[in-house]
Amino acid sequence: MNIDWAALASVFGVSLVVTVALVGLFTLGITGLARLVPSAQGGGGGTLARTGAYACFALCAGAVAYGIYLIVA
Template sequence: MNIDWAALGSVFGVSLVATVALVGLFTLGIVALAKGAAPTEGSTTATEGTGGGSVAVARTGAYLCFALCLAAVSYGIYMIVA
């Protein structure tokens, strides 16, 4: 039995990089969503005391991160099935 160690190492490296990137992107989305939802000190709502645009930008960025995660997972499933 011959094991192609170079190919195994390559698969391990690509898997590691892809996993770290995907987890980082998802974490960035969670942080952006939490930042847009967190009320500021002394305010009763999330948008009071902050610009409404910053909340919208944070929420849009979070949704973009989640969409990229979904696209990456979908592409991975497609590669496995095809």
């Protein structure tokens, strides 16, 4: 049995980077939703934060869907 250590290290490095990036992106989405404060004047305060949070969640869902696609295909 011969193990290709370079390929194993490459897979480990890529999966570590992608995992940290996905967790960071999801954390940004949670933080964006947590910082929403209702505006005293009833205006659209927080619309940008909500849109950014939803964009982070959409990117996370897209990355997970792509990972599932790679496993199935």
